[in-house]
Amino acid sequence: MTPTRVLICDDHAPFREGLRALLSTTTEVEVVGEAPDGRAAIAAALALQPDVVLMDLTMPGMSGVEATERVLARCPHIAVLVLTMVEDDEALFAALQAGARGYLLKGARKAEILRAVQGVVDGQTIIGAPVAAKLTTLLGARPRPAQTFPQLSSREREILILLTQQLTNGEIAAKLGLSEKTVRNHVSNIFTKLQVSTRAEAITTARAAGI
Known part of the structure; x- marks a missing residue:
């Protein structure tokens, strides 16, 4: 089985190293590169053509959201999986609108990250449990749209x-x-x-x- 090729994009070198070490413990994933900021993420994605980009949102020079938009504008076949500390509603919606297929919080377990990597490759939208719970609460609080022709049974x-x-x-x-x-x-x-x-x-x- 061909391993899933992953590019890690994060401005914290220790986190990149730890994530590379974690992913290197399985033969299902091959880390093909790293990028320390949004512009480098775009260049690396275009050059390496990974299956998945693990994208942080808060990076110097260019946000992960903008980097995601630019990567997918050129390479829509690449799956972007956000891996970040940011869990506010605006960041989540912005990332998904930019085309990210998944959103995990840093601190997710190895098994969850691996499932998410495979899931986005398979075309699924993956939302980490803490964020999903918050999203469900947020959507549940929104007023439901009025039913068309409410006068009809x-x-x-x-x-x-x-x-x-x-x-x-x-x-x-x-x-x-x-x-x-x-x-x-x-x-x-x-x-x-x-x-x-x-x-x-x-x-x-x-x-x-x-x-």
């Missing part, structure tokens, strides 16, 4: 979706296990609530709302 919404698929009343009845009369009644209610008079108008209104 769940059954009416279901039938409206099927209308946009150009199904007839008979086909909808068969699909949902209803009688055609029941479907006609639901369709009539949909027309009234959406203030339309034809199926075409209902479909147009639904599609305009993103259904």
Whole structure:
């Protein structure tokens, strides 16, 4: 099995050395280079073409976020895995928006780092447990978007979706296990609530709302 080629980007030499030593204990990973700052990270990534870049966020001259953007603009096939002390919400979202496939905090165990390296290579998005818990709390605190056409019942919404698929009343009845009369009644209610008079108008209104 070909080892995963990794580039370590961090401005602290002792941390780079420790991470290299940790990763060198397995045959699954080959450390192909190191970079002490954002600009060096870009140059090394372009020259070495690693499978994964382990990217710190706070480096002199250029942040890890900007370095990530520039690396991926030239080499979108490279997977960037952030490994940092920074755990605030803005840093996490900025890194993911820049194209990073993973976000771990320094102090993660060897097994977690190795799983994350393999995960991002396989196309997964990997978020370390402490950051993931914080992200879940953050997203849970955000207001949910208003439901499209809240005046419709769940059954009416279901039938409206099927209308946009150009199904007839008979086909909808068969699909949902209803009688055609029941479907006609639901369709009539949909027309009234959406203030339309034809199926075409209902479909147009639904599609305009993103259904």
